[in-house]
Amino acid sequence: MTGHNAPMDQLHRFTLADVAREHARSHPLADAAVDGDVRLTWPELDERSSRLANAFGDLGVRRDDVILWTGQNSHRVLETLLAAAKLGAVCCIANWRQSADELAFVISDSVPKVIIWQEAEVGEVVASARELAHDGGAVWVRHDTEGAGSYEALVASGSPIDPAQDIDSGAAVLMLYTAAFTGRPSGALLSHDAVLTQALMMAMLQEIDADYRYLNSGPLFHVATAMTTFATLLMGGCNLFTPRVEADEVCRVIATERCTGAFLMGPTIDQILEANAGGAYDLSSLRTFPGKPEWNAMITIDTSPWARRPAGFGQTEVMGMLTFNAMGEGATGTAGRPSPMVAVRIMDPDGNEVPPGETGEIVARGPQVMVGYRNRPEETARRQRGEWHHTNDLGRREPDGSITFVGPKGRIIKSAAENIYPAEVEAALNSHDAVRESAVIGVPDEAWGQSVTAIVVTHDGIEVTTEELIDHVRDKIASYKKPKVVIFSDEPLPRLGWPIDYDTLDELHGGGGYPGVG
């Protein structure tokens, strides 16, 4: 599947398994993971992952086989990942919040050898998914219990001797399903190199070292949470887990464990402010983004490069961030500059680099790029054509070299010889004060192949003419991209969930004649 697990040069090997092996030696007395009453030193985490790897091996798990985690956050996710790393297998962390139908799809699609599940919180969904799915005879292991058939029994059954296999650091070790805009999700296979390279970047930009204590209060099936988890792992810090993100529990763990980092969204911060209004919890160890004055008084304001200039452009298929504002915000670019270990190009559909100022697809190359999608040879070939990873997202190089994220690529309209990306025209339309939302389609045109039609929904009570909108677009982007026809709609745009339903718009407004997908 991955095509990478051939014998490699072991002298230059460094894998996720080696991270655990090294910290077991370099930090023999330090916490590696804390999860409720469970507290594991590095030697304990390393040995438990060896036991688990050997137990997986006894169950028939071989190289490139998938072990599926369907539970909430737990130190056992780290153990499972490290066990997979020691075997050359792949740990897939599934979304435990998804429906039984969705989980059943992941089970059937990933063809796991072992499925780790839990009863608490998600037992019903898992049971329904198990009935719906084709699990291919996978071994089901419950982790939130003890005794025969449990995860803990499995760990105890395995030999503590490190399997010490020769694993290629370019082989997949992690799989994360990506939220496709339309159609079925795909499992992105991410290599040791991808996880470690991204982890180094996050460690550098978040100033993570062996003293870092990261509360995993975001979901581990999201790359945005996991990249900091792995940075903490790589640098020998401590990962702390809590299955539920409740304000009092989060405050308790931060205060008692002196956490230095956590993944906190706005609503959680508001709940914490309420829960800790009396100052019962000492949260001063937490280095994080500033916010309301009472929040700033409670925490330590993070001054790391990441905190000073957060975000950038990224996606699961590159194991997180491809560009960082912390690598240099541009005068006009919105996504900063590329991570130092990736090559980034803006390309037209023919695979030619476009000059600064022009919009094209963001493509990338380097160790962070996924191995491919599991069991999707055609989609993988499409995304990796020409030896570049195609992000399916549009971007632009600004004259100062910084990058602007334009929007998802979607379809291409071809007018004369020119490629027109609907997302770019929509962004220009949406920047007009009168426009609430817009969609752009291509209509067959005898002279030019296609012409641009815009469907526009205006804000209530704001008047705008077709000419005004066309002029507005022409001020923003190249003239050939401007709509020829603007259709004003009183109805909201049809959507498939969040994405716009372009097929319906084509049917309603005569769209068609699109070029083949590049």
Place this chain on the structure above:
Amino acid sequence: MTGHNAPMDQLHRFTLADVAREHARSHPLADAAVDGDVRLTWPELDERSSRLANAFGDLGVRRDDVILWTGQNSHRVLETLLAAAKLGAVCCIANWRQSADELAFVISDSVPKVIIWQEAEVGEVVASARELAHDGGAVWVRHDTEGAGSYEALVASGSPIDPAQDIDSGAAVLMLYTAAFTGRPSGALLSHDAVLTQALMMAMLQEIDADYRYLNSGPLFHVATAMTTFATLLMGGCNLFTPRVEADEVCRVIATERCTGAFLMGPTIDQILEANAGGAYDLSSLRTFPGKPEWNAMITIDTSPWARRPAGFGQTEVMGMLTFNAMGEGATGTAGRPSPMVAVRIMDPDGNEVPPGETGEIVARGPQVMVGYRNRPEETARRQRGEWHHTNDLGRREPDGSITFVGPKGRIIKSAAENIYPAEVEAALNSHDAVRESAVIGVPDEAWGQSVTAIVVTHDGIEVTTEELIDHVRDKIASYKKPKVVIFSDEPLPRLGWPIDYDTLDELHGGGGYPGVG
């Protein structure tokens, strides 16, 4: 030679050549290199390295061929390295301070296709070396001139089109000769992966970003200088060059170019204090180590992890540092903890890991490790046996996981089944107040194979007995390592330059019966 330059997976490739290609796009307006009157932006540096690569190709340089730089520091070292990177060739930076004999050895030994030299300062030595060496028909190119046959003419002759070859990041791109304690120096071949991994670590620990401006005031043929040069290159900062490290010139460049970093040794700092006593130069941009009060008032005190806890253990063969104090000083360890991307073990001569507290050879694995020594298959095999790089240095894991550097490995004495490292016994002896210097040899012993004899030179006028010294050693290290015989010598120990001449001591005192080299 390197065995690596086979076609590789280009989707995941990232090489030193890619660094220049990326920064040309991401930092099109920024300085990449400044050298006297020469000021190159990233697009200029990238294009000049493409021209040079193509010109080298026209001269017959192919993959794994060596281009030898014999001049002082210059922006052209960077260009030559990047040109080599684009071709899959190897840039060797020779020591311009060495004698004509030594340089002749390097020329004959490295078998370069092209030799770049300069007339200023080192013209005479180079001319003598050229007469003494077998240069194998190498093309000689002078860089500190213009016109036919010059470096600048060569650059101008090459096509500006990037050769864009598919280069394996595991292949050698840099060669640095290492100072062997005895015998001939060897050229360590360092890969793109090695250079980039070490550069990432230095960028992280020295807090180097695209705004960093590094004055290359240390010699680039030393890895200790070069690792910061490459960190600056990788992060898109600016490297500044000056051929001579003279206080006024260093001050002028720092002040006018607002340098943020420089490689400054103690004597240079003293000269700067004198040259800038009147405050003529504004050196406040320089972030560096604190020193005398007047120095601290002149510069900005560096608070990076590297500055707060500098040094560690390293060597040219791992492209710099293997361990860093900044990764966690131990209670007793002297060399901190390993870099996060290397595996480190303490091994006995049979290739078994020794437990914490015991001395053995420091061995390593990971992307930083050299490809091998050029044209030294036997020494390479010896240093890379068992798929671990053997550093030839002794170390110890402390109980807290930190590492202590004990000393160079040298010979091994075998007494009963035990390995005894002379360096370890000598360190114990030397820690006694009475001892000025000591050397330990093995003497054939019918019962035990060998027994330990120490030759000791005491400080003038301090008395000490054999029994006192043996007791002292037994207090410090395992009892079986203590000397059986102590010979007091009134003469300094015989030395071959700096290293002790053990063969002479063996002859004088009956040494012999050493086990075969492991």
